[in-house]
Amino acid sequence: MNKxxxxxxxxxxxxAQVDQSDLNYSSYLCGNGRACDQVLDMGDDAQLNAGSEISKKLDKHVQTHIKNLEFLKNLSFEPTSVIELGAIVExxxxxxxxSTATKPFEYDNKQFVGVSINAPLYKCLENKTVGEECIYNDVKFVIKNIY
Known part of the structure; x- marks a missing residue:
């Protein structure tokens, strides 16, 4: 396996996630700006407050993906024989x-998922070796290989 x-x-x-999140955020900001000469009423303030919360959430989403990107760039993917940060577990x-949390995806005709070290599944797998097993949410995972 080529790590x-x-x-x-x-x-x-x-x-791609950073680009898409940034595009969503920019699109939201462009579509929700207000001209200085627009009339304000009580409903406008409520809409601005709700919009501010959405804006903060979108910005946080962008920042999370930027942080994940930097984390991945700096992460060592050296071979290992125990389950630890940077390991790929078959x-x-x-x-x-x-590494970082990801949605399940297919790569080289195999199903993968990214799990962070803060995830409960990782806590179940941590420091285990080939042949050991982990039971998480009533599902047994048998460790076949560690890369």
Missing amino acids: LEIKNYLIEQEF TDKIFIII
């Missing part, structure tokens, strides 16, 4: 990348 290729794939996907069900 560098997978790391680069994750970085590309995170770049289980009997799915490949789990210990």
